[in-house]
Amino acid sequence: MSSFAARVVDTAIGWYQRSISPRKGYSCAHRVAHGGDSCSEAVREQVARLGVVRAVPAGALRFLACYRAVALLLPAQTSGVCCIGPVPIPFRFGGRRP
Template structure:
């Protein structure tokens, strides 16, 4: 890929994440499972940081790991109904990772 295509891809990805965080995330009313279970950043914030620091192409393995982490957290929460889960959701749970 040429440098300009990669730069455009990174910019587009960041704009999509920002739009999601600003307009969609507040409406949906839930937090990602990873952020809830581990008490750290949400997937969108983590992926945004990865794209900023590594770019979407080089950061792709780290993005996959973040989504797998969220998927695993959602499974952990589902297996432990005694844990508070109100407003928790994994966007990738139906997708086998």
């Protein structure tokens, strides 16, 4: 049986996947670059398997891998918004600033 916190996180991620993700205008860079689950689905599974607290390090590593996957997709110059849930985090790799 999962904890109350795990059920809350699962519900929140499910809401994000249904309500925000389809409308944000970009896909999970990790999924596009490597295939498999999106970051939100991977974290959702980790929370279900490990619990909220124990899933935090693995989730953080997954978000870092997603951040780095952007550079694989567009190595010359990349800018945009990282896909860490509903919180937009702007980033820029390479190239000169305009």
